[in-house]
Amino acid sequence: MDKQLAIKTSGQMFSFNRRVKTVIISVILLGIIIGVFIAGFFIGDDAMSVDFSRKGLKPSWEYPFGTDWLGRNMLLRTVKGLSISIMVGTIASAVSAVLATIIGVAAAIGNRWVDNVIVWLIDLMMGVPHLVLLILISFACGRGLTGLLTGIAVTHWTSLARLVRAEVLQIRSQQYITISRRLGKSLGWILLHHILPHVLPQFVVGLVLLFPHAILHESSLSFLGYGLPPEQPAIGIILAESMKYLTGGMWWLAFFPGITLVLIVILFDKLGENLKMLLDPYSAHE
Amino acid sequence: MKGKRLINISKVIGKYLFRVMTLLLATSIVAFVLVSLSPIDPVQQYVMGAGAVSMEQRETISEYWGLNAPPTERYLNWLSAILRGDMGVSLLYRQPVARIISERFINTFALMMTSWILSGIIGFVLGCVMGICQGKWVDSIIKRICLVLCSVPTFWLGLVFLLIFSVWLGWFPIGFSSPIGIADTDVSIWQRLYHLVLPALTLSFISFANVALHTRQKLIDVLESDYVLFARARGNDTWTIMKRHGFRNILLPAITLQFASFAELFGGSVLAENVFSYPGLGSAVSAAGLNSDVPLLLGITLFSTLFVFLGNFIANIIYGVVDPRIGEERPHGQAIGD
Numbered sequence: 001m002d003k004q005l006a007i008k009t010s011g012q013m014f015s016f017n018r019r020v021k022t023v024i025i026s027v028i029l030l031g032i033i034i035g036v037f038i039a040g041f042f043i044g045d046d047a048m049s050v051d052f053s054r055k056g057l058k059p060s061w062e063y064p065f066g067t068d069w070l071g072r073n074m075l076l077r078t079v080k081g082l083s084i085s086i087m088v089g090t091i092a093s094a095v096s097a098v099l100a101t102i103i104g105v106a107a108a109i110g111n112r113w114v115d116n117v118i119v120w121l122i123d124l125m126m127g128v129p130h131l132v133l134l135i136l137i138s139f140a141c142g143r144g145l146t147g148l149l150t151g152i153a154v155t156h157w158t159s160l161a162r163l164v165r166a167e168v169l170q171i172r173s174q175q176y177i178t179i180s181r182r183l184g185k186s187l188g189w190i191l192l193h194h195i196l197p198h199v200l201p202q203f204v205v206g207l208v209l210l211f212p213h214a215i216l217h218e219s220s221l222s223f224l225g226y227g228l229p230p231e232q233p234a235i236g237i238i239l240a241e242s243m244k245y246l247t248g249g250m251w252w253l254a255f256f257p258g259i260t261l262v263l264i265v266i267l268f269d270k271l272g273e274n275l276k277m278l279l280d281p282y283s284a285h286e
Numbered sequence: 287m288k289g290k291r292l293i294n295i296s297k298v299i300g301k302y303l304f305r306v307m308t309l310l311l312a313t314s315i316v317a318f319v320l321v322s323l324s325p326i327d328p329v330q331q332y333v334m335g336a337g338a339v340s341m342e343q344r345e346t347i348s349e350y351w352g353l354n355a356p357p358t359e360r361y362l363n364w365l366s367a368i369l370r371g372d373m374g375v376s377l378l379y380r381q382p383v384a385r386i387i388s389e390r391f392i393n394t395f396a397l398m399m400t401s402w403i404l405s406g407i408i409g410f411v412l413g414c415v416m417g418i419c420q421g422k423w424v425d426s427i428i429k430r431i432c433l434v435l436c437s438v439p440t441f442w443l444g445l446v447f448l449l450i451f452s453v454w455l456g457w458f459p460i461g462f463s464s465p466i467g468i469a470d471t472d473v474s475i476w477q478r479l480y481h482l483v484l485p486a487l488t489l490s491f492i493s494f495a496n497v498a499l500h501t502r503q504k505l506i507d508v509l510e511s512d513y514v515l516f517a518r519a520r521g522n523d524t525w526t527i528m529k530r531h532g533f534r535n536i537l538l539p540a541i542t543l544q545f546a547s548f549a550e551l552f553g554g555s556v557l558a559e560n561v562f563s564y565p566g567l568g569s570a571v572s573a574a575g576l577n578s579d580v581p582l583l584l585g586i587t588l589f590s591t592l593f594v595f596l597g598n599f600i601a602n603i604i605y606g607v608v609d610p611r612i613g614e615e616r617p618h619g620q621a622i623g624d
Contacts, residue, residue: 124312127598129590131553135575136587140320216439220557223441224572239442243561251449258442265437 022274029271033086036264040083043076059252066252069245074238078257081235082264084228088145088218089268092152093210100157101203104164105195108172109187118165122158130155134217138226148227152214160206164199171198201279208272212265219261235261302602306595310588314368317587318361326578368588374581378573383585386570391589394566397482397559398551401489406544409494413501413540414532418524420506429502432495440554444488444561451484458484485562489554493547500543504536542605548597552590 050070059066065074107118125133134151141147171177171194180190221227222236230237235257242253355363367374373383412428419425451458458480508514508531517527556568563569567586574582 124309124316126549127309127591127594128313128587129549129552129556129594131556132571132587132590135571136317136320136583139326139575139578139583140323142325212437216437219439220441223439223557224560225576226572236441239445243445246445246449246453249453251453254442254445254449258439258445261442262434262438266434269433269437 019278022277026271026274026278029267029274033264033267033271036079037083037086040080040086043080043083049073059256065256066250068242068253069250074253074256077233077238078235078260081233081238081257082260084232084234085215085218085261086264088149088152089211089215092149092218093156093207093214095149095153096156096210096214097160097203097207099154100160100206101164101199103157104161105168105191105199107161107165108168109191109195115165118161122162125155125158130217131220134221135224135226138221143226145228148218148221151221152217156210156213156217160202160210163206164202167199167202168195171195205272205276205279208268208275211268211272215261215265215268298603302599306592306599309595310591313591314365314584314588315361317584318364319357321580321584322357322360324578364584373585376574376579376582378577378579378582383581386582387567387585387589390565390567390570393564394555394559394568396478397485397489397564397566398555400482400486401493402544402551404486405490405492405494406497406540408490409497409544410501410537410540412494412498413536414505414528416498416502417505417509417532417536418528420502420509425502429499432498435491435495438492440488440492440557441561443491444485444558447484447488448561481564485555485558485564488558488561489551492554493550496547497540497543501536501540504539505532508532508535538604542601545597545601545604549594552593 050072055067055069063073063075065078067073068077103118107115110118128136133155137151137154138147141150177190177194180194185193218227219234219236219239222234223240224236225240227236228234230241238257239254242250242257245253364374371384373387375381376383376386379386412432416425416428509527511531514527514531517531522530552568555566556572558564559566559568560572567590570582571586571590573579574586
């Protein structure tokens with residue numbers, strides 16, 4: 001198999017099969033994301049330092065993203081903001097994915113009553129416009145970082161929970177589960193050894209594919225003024241602040257932070273797709 | 287047959303009415319609980335701009351608002367007031383909530399409908415183009431654009447449009463739904479439309495990608511079917527096939543998808559209205575949350591839930607009534623999946 005593929009692509013410099021290629025791409029994508037995160041982590045106070053001697057500079061080699069009206073280095077602020085976004089996105093989607101798995105499995109293996117309640121709850125969550133729900137939860141937590149994290153974490157599980165539920169419902173009626181039960185295994189044992197390993201790929205892929213949503217909602221909420229305190233350079237806050245200066249022609253204040261955010265979101269999306277190709281048994285051998 | 291179908295439809299509508307009642311009730315409870323949990327003190331927010339306020343006066347205000355009553359009693363009071371049509375008075379705008387919602391909804395509705403129709407048409411046309419040219423460069427370019435647009439935050443696209451069309455080219459105004467300095471009644475319909483263009487464009491750019499990608503997939507499925515193969519064998523050209531088989535099969539899913547997207551549309555309008563300072567429900571709800579205007583926040587939450595439900599309801603009705611395959615009698619022993 002390996003040989004055949006290698007022969008097919010032997011005209012190229014490197015002849016990997018598709019699986020290896022996907023792994024390499026995934027590692028590179030993950031590396032970039034972690035790199036941005038760590039870079040932002042080490043920037044610290046440099047992103048805040050005010051220097052009026054260099055205020056409002058256009059993008060140049062020294063300041064690739066320009067400087068703002070207080071002379072702050074926009075490149076540093078953007079990287080710091082992306083780092084915050086990645087952190088919030090990671091925590092929120094991890095919590096969301098765990099919630100989704102627990103709820104989805106519970107709906108599928110619980111009795112009819114539990115299932116009905118969960119399906120109804122999902123309908124209810126999807127009935128309120130997502131952003132309005134986020135605003136409400138953020139308000140309930142007194143705004144700030146807690147409100148932001150809680151809001152994003154507890155509202156993103158619905159679609160993944162549906163997927164997990166459908167998946168578990170399918171596995172539950174498989175013969176090996178019935179045999180396992182007849183052999184006297186407890187529900188917990190079956191859950192741990194048969195059902196959860198099956199759901200794991202869904203969980204990992206779902207987790208990574210939740211990132212884009214989480215990050216976009218994080219920046220939207222920060223933009224509206226709900227998220228982090230205004231002195232934190234989150235992307236949403238940088239863009240909201242830039243609005244006052246756009247009419248003055250300082251386009252770089254809005255352009256670069258936004259486009260890097262889009263790039264990070266696309267990176268996460270690609271990473272999710274690659275992982276799906278690797279982990280999903282149906283597409284892994286394509 | 288016809289009478290039976292009518293009874294079926296009225297049954298479905300009855301079921302939906304019951305569902306909307308329970309949904310709204312549940313939303314009102316959840317929203318009320320969330321707002322009550324908030325550590326933000328409404329009295330403090332209310333008196334913030336009013337200078338020194340003594341403890342007694344604060345006590346009077348919270349007594350007047352009924353804040354000292356237990357939560358269940360407060361909820362029931364609020365609910366019964368809403369059922370009588372009284373949604374309370376907004377703290378931020380000092381006007382009845384019902385009036386603010388009805389005034390601002392007209393603006394939001396104009397914005398959402400313009401972009402809704404626009405994104406529906408753009409999305410459908412692009413989806414058809416991609417489906418017909420599947421695998422060619424046109425397809426891959428449009429598909430890539432659509433996928434990128436899915437990752438773009440609404441408010442940033444709004445800012446970019448603002449930069450390009452308002453600041454750089456100077457074609458459109460910076461904000462507000464009408465010119466500044468002119469009384470609201472004197473604003474002509476053209477001026478209103480002029481101020482609507484950019485926010486509507488932003489909103490439709492955000493949402494057409496979804497319809498386009500969906501339509502593409504559906505069309506590819508249709509074009510790979512046996513009856514299209516047969517039509518090709520008969521010598522029909524692409525346009526005839528699209529007219530006879532393509533549009534009929536893909537229009538309905540696209541329309542349904544559009545109706546089901548009301549929730550995202552509302553969320554998008556919150557952001558677009560904030561970027562362009564457009565005075566609609568979206569900018570009101572974020573202002574209400576930021577300024578702790580609880581009655582307005584609750585009112586808009588309920589209203590938007592109703593709005594989203596209406597969209598889903600219409601989507602389901604269209605599917606049930608318009609699609610001839612679903613209205614037909616089900617064969618015995620074969621359940622149609624939901």
